[in-house]
Amino acid sequence: MxxxxxxxxxxxxxxxxxxxxxxxxDVDILMLVECNILPATMLQTLNSIEKTQYYFxxxxxxxxxxxxxxxxxxxxxxxxxxxxxxxxxxLPGLTPILLAVTHFQSKRNWSAGSQAMEVPVLSKHILKAExxxxxxxxxxxxxxxxxxxxxxxxxxSGLNAVMTREIALRGSRTVDGNNYPFFYNPMWxxxxxxDENPPGTYYYGGSEHETFxxxxxxxxxxxxxxxxxxQNESLKILxxxxxxxxLSKHGLPDHSVASDHLPxxxxxxx
Amino acid sequence: xxxxxxxKKIEFSDKERPPVSILREQATYLGxxxxxxxxxxxxxxxxxxxxxxxxxxxSMAATALGSQKRTLKKDHFYDIFYLVAPVLNxxxxxxxVTVHKIDQFYPIEIHSDTLDISGRELNSQDELLNELANIFxxxxxxxxxxxxxxxxxxxxxxxxxx
Numbered sequence: 011m012x013x014x015x016x017x018x019x020x021x022x023x024x025x026x027x028x029x030x031x032x033x034x035x036d037v038d039i040l041m042l043v044e045c046n047i048l049p050a051t052m053l054q055t056l057n058s059i060e061k062t063q064y065y066f067x068x069x070x071x072x073x074x075x076x077x078x079x080x081x082x083x084x085x086x087x088x089x090x091x092x093x094x095x096x097x098x099x100x101l102p103g104l105t106p107i108l109l110a111v112t113h114f115q116s117k118r119n120w121s122a123g124s125q126a127m128e129v130p131v132l133s134k135h136i137l138k139a140e141x142x143x144x145x146x147x148x149x150x151x152x153x154x155x156x157x158x159x160x161x162x163x164x165x166x167s168g169l170n171a172v173m174t175r176e177i178a179l180r181g182s183r184t185v186d187g188n189n190y191p192f193f194y195n196p197m198w199x200x201x202x203x204x205d206e207n208p209p210g211t212y213y214y215g216g217s218e219h220e221t222f223x224x225x226x227x228x229x230x231x232x233x234x235x236x237x238x239x240x241q242n243e244s245l246k247i248l249x250x251x252x253x254x255x256x257l258s259k260h261g262l263p264d265h266s267v268a269s270d271h272l273p274x275x276x277x278x279x280x
Numbered sequence: 281x282x283x284x285x286x287x288k289k290i291e292f293s294d295k296e297r298p299p300v301s302i303l304r305e306q307a308t309y310l311g312x313x314x315x316x317x318x319x320x321x322x323x324x325x326x327x328x329x330x331x332x333x334x335x336x337x338x339s340m341a342a343t344a345l346g347s348q349k350r351t352l353k354k355d356h357f358y359d360i361f362y363l364v365a366p367v368l369n370x371x372x373x374x375x376x377v378t379v380h381k382i383d384q385f386y387p388i389e390i391h392s393d394t395l396d397i398s399g400r401e402l403n404s405q406d407e408l409l410n411e412l413a414n415i416f417x418x419x420x421x422x423x424x425x426x427x428x429x430x431x432x433x434x435x436x437x438x439x440x441x442x
Binding site: 070086088089094098130 | 323325358360362368369370371372373374377393394424427428
């Protein structure tokens with residue numbers, strides 16, 4: 011099993027918590043955004059833990075940082091922008107995949123309409139990378155700054171991300187004569203308080219009419235080709251690193267202790 | 281049988297060429313400068329966006345107290361300008377995106393998250409050429425190209441063939 015962890019650090023010095031998470035969950039690929047921790051600092055912290063050896067991977071993408079437990083040669087860059095890095099993950103003996111990691115434009119700076127209109131560009135980058143590697147075994151991970159139900163996620167020329175495996179496994183759909191491949195979005199199943207897990211990854215209690223309070227901005231999406239190697243039960247929104255809670259006494263992300271986002275973790279059986 | 285009703289000459293004036301042809305020409309020049317270790321590619325977004333997305337997003341934008349940020353528009357051409365490293369399995373880096381109306385070349389907008397350019401509007405070919413010159417000579421652009429060139433195996437000791 012290959013374990014992936016993604017966290018928006020809110021520019022906080024959380025290297026110890028990141029390292030604790032990495033150890034406790036045996037993380038293979040660590041993806042961080044809003045990370046101002048110097049690579050040297052992060053590597054020293056990660057690799058001070060016994061029996062672990064993480065590598066920093068170089069990138070022209072300023073917004074995303076990736077550390078891996080294996081040599082960076084197995085995670086080659088395919089396409090990047092300032093906010094997106096798409097890597098070819100080719101571990102020996104395992105099925106190669108494309109790993110796309112992004113920190114999308116935030117609602118603080120962009121309207122919801124602008125976000126929705128930008129997603130097709132993101133989608134095009136992914137399609138271009140898939141064309142280059144000649145397969146569509148792609149996962150997209152990141153802080154999308156949009157909920158799973160928002161236009162940019164669900165529209166055909168956006169990410170075309172659907173809530174069930176069954177629909178995703180149809181492969182694609184046609185709109186206005188154009189064919190659009192699906193993503194499967196397992197994050198839909200993590201809304202609300204039906205279980206003991208956090209109801210979302212980001213909390214915003216605004217005063218306007220339409221306020222969701224809990225949002226799931228931090229997401230993982232999978233192409234249909236990878237649905238069968240993904241276990242829904244492996245996907246979790248984490249509220250603790252095992253030693254420290256990321257939540258306040260009110261159950262909300264505690265900015266004073268950790269980040270304003272909660273991390274997500276998942277596994278793939280490649 | 282009817283006769284052709286198309287005008288005898290459909291041609292572009294040298295004074296106003298399609299922006300995409302200018303971008304592709306500049307892309308070629310980069311390869312010549314870097315011994316093809318770093319090239320560039322212009323990729324259109326045309327045909328990729330379904331019209332319902334425009335309608336929904338425009339309606340959202342109309343009610344939002346948003347800023348003048350980049351929005352995709354119906355009946356516009358969008359082109360992504362990538363830097364490409366062929367030796368690195370065609371690694372691509374988006375440098376900027378341009379957009380203009382289908383029925384006119386100018387004004388054209390340029391957007392670059394890397395260079396912090398948000399919807400800069402250019403009203404003529406001369407303005408476009410000036411802006412491209414600025415983008416190509418930007419320290420970040422040069423740094424990225426150098427990085428791609430070095431990783432492609434370029435060494436400053438290698439002599440350029442005469």
